[in-house]
Amino acid sequence: MKKHALASAVVFLLLGAAAYGALFVAPTEKTMGTIQRIFYLHVSSAWTGLTAFFICFLANLLYVWRREPRWDWLAVSAAEVGLVFTTVVLVTGPIWAHPVWGIWWTWDARLTSTFVLWLVYISYLLLRTLVEEPDRRALFSALFGIFAFIDVPLVFGSIRWWRTQHPQPVVMGGSGSGLEPTMWYVLLFSWGAMLSLMALLVRARFEFEAVRGETELVRREAEGA
Amino acid sequence: MKNLNSVFAAYLAGWGIFFAYYISIARRTASLREEIERLKNSLNRGK
Numbered sequence: 001m002k003k004h005a006l007a008s009a010v011v012f013l014l015l016g017a018a019a020y021g022a023l024f025v026a027p028t029e030k031t032m033g034t035i036q037r038i039f040y041l042h043v044s045s046a047w048t049g050l051t052a053f054f055i056c057f058l059a060n061l062l063y064v065w066r067r068e069p070r071w072d073w074l075a076v077s078a079a080e081v082g083l084v085f086t087t088v089v090l091v092t093g094p095i096w097a098h099p100v101w102g103i104w105w106t107w108d109a110r111l112t113s114t115f116v117l118w119l120v121y122i123s124y125l126l127l128r129t130l131v132e133e134p135d136r137r138a139l140f141s142a143l144f145g146i147f148a149f150i151d152v153p154l155v156f157g158s159i160r161w162w163r164t165q166h167p168q169p170v171v172m173g174g175s176g177s178g179l180e181p182t183m184w185y186v187l188l189f190s191w192g193a194m195l196s197l198m199a200l201l202v203r204a205r206f207e208f209e210a211v212r213g214e215t216e217l218v219r220r221e222a223e224g225a
Numbered sequence: 226m227k228n229l230n231s232v233f234a235a236y237l238a239g240w241g242i243f244f245a246y247y248i249s250i251a252r253r254t255a256s257l258r259e260e261i262e263r264l265k266n267s268l269n270r271g272k
Binding site: 015019023033035037038041042045081084088091092095098197200204205211212214218219222 | 235250
C-alpha cells in the first residue's frame, strides 16, 4: 500500500513536471502560438495509447499460446487504459483544432482511423461482458483483440500515406519533418511521464481483474455450498 | 497569450479523465474486496 502511494506520488510529480515543461519551458511555436502547447499532452497521450494497445496485442497472443489467465488480465487492463489515453486524444484534439482550423472535427484519415480505433476497443470491452464462462470469454476476446490491433498501423500510417487536415508527422515523416531540440526534450519527457502513468493504471487495473477472478471463484464456492 | 484558456481547458480535461479513471478503478477494486469478505464470511458461517 505504501509502495503504491509512493508510485502514485512519483507519477503525479512527473506529470506536473511535464505540464510545467509544456507550458513554460518549450518555446512558443511561430505559426500557431500558445495553442500549440496542447501538442505535448495530445501527442504523448496518443503514443502512450498506441503503446498500451501494443501491450494488449502481445498479451492476447500470449493468452492464445499459453492459456494462462494472467495474460487475459493484462490484455483487458492494457485495452481499457489504452482507451482512456485515446479518449484524452479525442478530447484534446478538437480543443486544439478549433482555433487553428476553425472547425472542431473533420473526417480525414487520421481522425477517422483514431475514432474507429476507439470504437473497436470499446467493442472489445463490450464483447467481454457478453460471455460469462471465463475461459471462453478470454479466448474470444484474445482473438478479437489480435484482430483489433490491425487499426493501430493504420492510425500510424494515415498521415504518411494520405493527404490529411491533421498535421504531418514529427517522427519518420521524411524531409521537412522534425522539431526544435527543446520541443523534442519536452515531448520525450511528457511521453515518459505518460508511460509511467500508463504503468500505474495498468497495474491498478490488473489488480482489479485478479480480485475479480478470485471473487468469481469464491462466489461459485458459495453457490455450491 | 491568445488561446491560453483553450490550453488550460485541454490540460484540465486530460488530467480530469485520468484522475476519474484512477478513482473508478480504486472504487471498483474496493467494492470487490468487500464482496469477497462478505462471501468468505457467509461460507465460514455455513461450515
